[in-house]
Amino acid sequence: MSAVITSDEHSHDRPRGITRWLYATNHKDIGLMYLLFGLTMFLVGGLLAMLIRMELFQPGMHIMQPELYNQIITVHGLVMVFAALMPVTAGLANYMIPIMIGAPDMALPRLNNWGFWLLPPAAILLVMPWVLELFGIGGGTIDTGWTMYAPLSVQSGMGMDFALFAVFLLGVSSTMASINIIVTIFNMRAPGMTMLRVPLFAWSWLITALLLIAVFPALIAGAVMLLTDRHFGTHFFNAAGGGDPILWEHLFWFFGHPEVYILLLPTAGILPHIFSTFARKPIFGYKAQVYSFCVTGFLSIIVWAHHMFTSGMPASANIYFMFSTMAISVPVAVMFFCWIATIWRGSMTFETPMLFALGYVVLFGIGGLTGLVLSDAVADQQYHNSYFLVAHFHFALFGGPVMGVIAAAYYYLPKITGRMYSERLGKWHFWLTIIGFNVTFLPQFFLGIAGMPRRIPDYALQFSNLNMLSSIGAFVLGASQLLFVINVIKTSIGHGAKADAQVWDGASGLEFTLSSPPPYHSFAKADGNR
């Protein structure tokens, strides 16, 4: 199959000025906006994390009151999940999927733009209550933790309403992006690209998008009911009228558990590409990985209540959710073995994307195995809501998806900008990240087992040393991300050697048949646009 590289068409010159971005319909422009927005919010969420670790540096109250602390941990979680990670994976999808499958653009370009521009308003709604508080309106932003458990969320202040409406906007945005990605993959593939030739990244996003459509509406429904409970006197989550606060937990986790896989799968899809490139071997077990994406996606929908082992469910429910959760480790292990088999006996080199991808396997491995520990309904009585859990999901979400999107960013940065990034800065970034990360989160496993609860601004004296260590690690981790920002900026403004179309010797795929940076309109037939 030969790829057609067309130059910009006369009738579709690259638009100029600010409206290029505001009114964008080009998948590469929209993809870039997603990526930049995600990176910005990653720094915002990271700043909040630094504030959390500053407060926890020593026991006692230091830089903030508990009310503000609660708001900061909540917004940190919401921002990192919804405004940083999801937009970055969606940005990669927008930029890469059309050029991976040989499509001229996303299937529904205007819808694509709408999906993106719903995100900044949602982010504004999350932080706006802090601004309003300065003018004496309301008591700050959402403070319930990102899980918004009833009845706390029913009683909480005006910031909760802002967050609920942010959830509505995020839901519409995700649904539109998902519809677009599904339609693009089903309808826009180049001739000859059958479903079992679609690159794994596109496959993983197909499953992700299906998951989003299958679960996000449940959160929207729950958020509507929470809103009516708060302001219109309904009793969905209130036992005084026959309702049940546990119902909120079911609705939230029916969305919230698959959400973990929504964050994870796109990066699990990018990993085999990176391993294959830097091990100079074809991807091992393409079909096995496709099937494990499907099975993981399906299982993730039916295991939600393992987040609720201590909520007082019947023993039979606990047992069901325990075993079904453990079953997820089977398809995930298939992915792990395929990744290892791909690099097995390859002629490996260790450029920055490869380092982050290998870091992903180790850190997410720890995240996954500690998840297996937590899924034991009996043992969970001990771990639940402790710092063990905090450490676990940071290994699962930073160790997996964040490492994965950073690997993907380095991998595709030369393709997107046409310049090689600084390998030296990249290696510094990797080693400081992996050291900082482990120093931050490994101690938290021990803190959790020793009994330190999560979501508190102060702690007992015996936890002091490990907390200080964790905070120091966090500062290293936070500061080292600035190296990444510097690297991205330097590459984008034209530092570094010019990248050719192939970029990496071992790379394969349609995206590497296009020049770096790719033409504004790729894979478009000459008469296709008019």
Next chain:
Amino acid sequence: MGDVQRGYYTPDQSPYPIILAASLFLMALGAVLEVNGHDVGSWFLLAGGASLIFVLFGWFGKVIGESRRGLYFAKEDRSFRMGMAWLIASEVVFFASLFGVLFYERNIAVPWLASLDPNYTPWLHFTSAWPTFGPAGKPFVAMKPWGIPALNTAILLSSGATVTWAHWGLRKNKPLWTKVGLFLTVALGIIFLFMQVHEFHDAYTHLGLTLKSGVYGATFFILTGFHGLHVTFGVIMLTVVFSRALKGHFTADNHFAFEAVSWYWHFVDIVWLLLFVFVYWL
């Protein structure tokens, strides 16, 4: 495979998506301020709503214009169809969640509350019956299935038939069937909505059944209310399609908008059948 050779229509820059996002932002902001007792919120709601209507006219007008100019072929048509199908899929999950809430409250939460020590039940003599009265045992009259709701079922089912008849008209080149069929569908939809409003009014004024009437009232109004909202969307879309049919926009093999709306209408129809069985009847 002619469409593959031809390429794909990729639209020019468009101002509508970002204006739509901004109008939803204004409406969200307005709603938050409004429910928290800040009257300035209604101005935001008004501004957001007005720009929303502007966008709907502009965006759909643009797409209809492109369709009329013959810019869409089989591949574009397939994208639209798939897009609509997956949008309806997400709506299916939304309503499935609401039904899930109904089943959870009715079959798990209420029996569990009733099984507690009498000192801990929500109110004295709380029993596991459905409808649950309350809160605090305050009585109300539950909805009866065999009055207006049964009539509404007949109305919506007939409207499903009339929209299918209109579709046959398109397929068999009988424009009159299409126009009359669509007119009847819109009329039946409006009658349904009037009956629904009447029923809600009756519930509030005579039956004592409100949003605040415990989980029965809450689940009743959230399910029927959201269904009614979707019927309203459906009627608006049907009206647009009806006016386009009057102008002769649709042909036997090019009528995506018509089909999308009829899919939506059948979806709303099926949700009502489930509502009738599980909310009103059983």
